[in-house]
Structures are given as structure tokens and as C-alpha cells.
Amino acid sequence: YWNAASFPNPSSYLHFSTFQGETSADISFYFKTLIPRGVFLENLGNTDFIKLELKSATEVSFSFDVGNGPVEIVVRSPSPLNDDQWHRVTAERNVKQASLQVDRLPQQIRKAPTEGHTRLELYSQLFVGGAGGQQGFLGCIRSLRMNGVTLDLEERAKVTSGFKSGCSGHCTSYGTNCENGGKCIEKYHGYSCDCSNTAYDGTFCNKDVGAFFEEGMWLRYNFQAPAVSSKDSGGRAENSLDQQHSGPDLAQEQIHFSFSTTRAPCILLYVSSLTTDFLAVLVKPTGNLQIRYNLGGTREPYNIDVDHRNMANGQPHSVNITRQEKTIILKLDHYPSVTYHLPSSSDTLFNSPKSLFLGKVIETGKIDQEIHKYNTPGFTGCLSRVQFNNIAPLKAALRQTNTSAQVHIQGELVESNCGASPLTLSPMSSATDPWHLDHLDSASADFPYNPGQGQAIRNGVNRNSAIIGGVIAVVIFTILCTLVFLIRYMFRHKGTYHTNEAKGAESAESADAAIMNNDPNFTETIDESKKEWLI
16 A cells, blocks of 8 residues: 655656556556646557556546557546645546546546457556656655556665655645644654554554543652742742653643543542642532632632533543633533633742642642542542643553653552543433434544544443333234234134024925924924913
8 A cells, every 4th residue: 555656856767567458457546746747657559558647737647549549538626636645546448438537536437439449459668657758757656556466666666776665745644644632753654643642542543541440549640850940029930840741831731531430529630739739620529520720829729610510420521621821721521612710819830740640639748628528538430531731641551651650550450441532332311411412423433533523322222212112012012912813713713603403404394394303392382382271
């Protein structure tokens, strides 16, 4: 797929053995360039030929001659093709027709004449690039396949003077595939995504790294000793956070994570300092989320209470906090972002950060009394993709990174995606699940880890649907049983007809005679009826 060669100047070309495509030709490749024209490839015969070229910035041409005269098919693009982006060309020819397609543009087809020559007879070498004084191609070609065979452009480029095997600039075309802050790294045969400064893992930095916390368990990430600068009058020291992480500005923080729990109160995240500064994200006894900031300058910490919903409902919740000096932006789940402002007397610098805690705070020195109340019994549940600026403490604990030595764990940390957002297995119906969004059904990717949007409940079981399906199954089974019983009853009595016709009726002169012959009591009844009684 990445077998490629760079064409350094318009007169350069690579040569291969003659293309064997007498009755059929199937050619495909990718190209990118900044010039408006150039020959991609060409193979000649006595009079026959086959040729693919970029005729202008918006036109690709496929031309050939099998002895009936030159034929040309052109695809015109509404946007320039010399934009240094990858474009795919597919050309086909057989005895019935020829076609050309560029990217996803409509395919152009030309029918072959009903009479005439059909065989393409070629004798020269196959030239990739411009040969014979033609305007050659300047740029990069990769994945060149002819009749199912991939031509080894890289190997031929290595033995050809002035050529360079492989292509550069992959990140220009595919760098957006690296998600969640992943960095695109240019490679010889393609590119890769560097996820080291993210809380994610995977090829494209889109796999959540999370863990399950049992009761009483906690994780501590130790920041390196800060470099303290002298204070201005009325000001505070501005320190670097972590020398290995390029010293983020302490006038701002970015905190991202997701969690799920059914226990309240608890501490989700806490950042301590060598001073009295701290930052805490808590779940209150009511199940509501609270963010506490203490940057100095105020008598009491500044609290942000999110009271519009219960966060301790076992569902995953996404929390994104961004602070820029005194402005705090909070985005919770799929709700719109809300902006808060620190009091005017509050300082703007988070001074001398010391440690970051997850699940519980085990810190020496003076700690806010409210934090102590939330420390017992501790957090029980799941945390995922935890990130403080460009530090990912949970990932450092579960993966071997250059900051893993700064992590201390109390208890057994079990990797799990149970806190991943969105939820992968839903214990709730779609009507009550806050992550169920109808428009996600038609999305093209997994939120938050696929390009585009994704579906909120994937491969989950809808409980309401299961109940309705069960009721329908019972009703259908009852109807079937009733039908079987009626059919059996009807067939059992079919053809049975009972009469009280006396025996011997067939040989008797009449029905009355048959009755008299068959019933001896009948004669006595007649005799008794003829008797007369005198009173």
C-alpha cells in the first residue's frame, strides 16, 4: 500500500518490463503533486500505445490505441488535483469497453467499436514518469498495480539515479487521523500517531485507558519539584509544573476525564500544592458534581456546583474543565459548555503543584476540612482517560511511560473501560439513558474515538425492547396453541353423524314396522292403549 517513489524532476522516470495487457488492462495508483500536468505512465508498440497523464490541474486522461485509432477518456474534477493531497486513479480496458475514475468522481466509460482490432500489442518498456522528452510527472506515486500485480517502485527507485524511494508528507494528508491530541509522525512507509502526551492509546490515539477503583484504593502522581521564582510585590511565584512536560502555564489548566460510580460522596480528582492552593473535583452526598478552586486571595474556596442532575447513577459521565486565569469553562456530558468566573480578589496562578490524586487524598500538611469529609470511604467505580494538561496519570500507571516512576498506587489497579464515555453496554433503556442520541444512529464513527461521530449505545441490549419482544412471543405462542387445539378437535369429529334409526329399517316395509319389530315394548303400549275402562 505504501510502496512509493518520489519523482524529483519532470524528466525523471522509472522503467519496467513491457505491460502484458493485450485483451484487458486494469491499472490503479495514488498520486500527489503540486504541478498542473505530467505523464504518469506510458507503454508503446509499433502503433499501439497506452498512456495515463495529468493533462491539467483538474483533468486526468486515459488514452490508448489498439489499431482502430486513438481513444481518449478524460475525467474532470471540480477542484484542483495538484493540491499535494493523495488522489486515486483507476483505469480499465477490455474488448467491450474502457473506463476511467478519479477518487469518487463519476466514472467515465467508453464503449469499444463492434468491429476492428481488440488486442493491445506493446513492445517497449513500461515507463512510469515522462520519457522521450515528454512533460514528466513531478511528485509522488504509490501503490501502482497493473493487472493485479504491484510494481515495486521503491526497489526500482533505489537503483535509479536521482530517485528517492518512499514519499514524504503523509501527515499532510492523513494527520487528522491522529485523534485526541495525538501527534502525527512522518515515517518512511507512511505515518504513525504518537499518543504519549494523551490519555489515550491505540493506533490513532482513540482507545480509552481506564481502570476500576475498589473502595479505599487511590493513585498519586507526583509532580517534579518546581523551580520557584522571586515574587513581585503583591504577586505570587510562577512555577513550572513538570520539567519533562515542557512546563505548562500555571495560569491555566485543562482537565479531561470520564467516570462512573454509584457511591456518594467521593473524591474524583484532587491536585495539591506546596502552598495552600488546591483543585478538587468531587461528588457531593446528593450525587451532584462540585468543583472547588482555591488559588489564594479569597477567604473560602470558590465552588462550582452542578445541581441539575445526579452523577452517581452508575452511568459514564464526561467532565472537561478549562481554566484561563479567572475564566473557567465546564462541559459536562453532552450538555452545552457553561462559563464561570473566579472572584475578582482571587489570584490567577496555581502555585507550586505537588501531587495529583485519584480516588482519595493521602497528603501531608493542612488539607481543607471539606475534603476530609469526602475522603471516607473513598471512590468506588471507574475512571477513564484522565488528563491534567499534558499529563495522563492513569495511563502512566497502566502503561510503561517516561513518567511511570512518578506514580504510586495503593491497592490493585485493574484496567477496565467501564468508565469510558460513551457507555458500551447499557443497563438502561434508551428513553432514560442520557447518552442515547437519535442522530448518532447514522453517524460514521465512534464517539469519542472514531473520526466523525459515532453511535452512543453500541451492541447494547435495550431492556424495553426485550420486554416487548417477550410479551409478543407469549401472545403468539398462546394463539398457536389455541389453533392446534381447535384443528385437532375438528378433525377428531369429522364424518361422525349419529341417528336414532331403528335396526332393521332397511328390510322393513316402513319405518313404523321397523320400530315395532325392533322394540317389543312398543306392541304392549299399543295394546294397552286399545283397552277401555268402565268406571
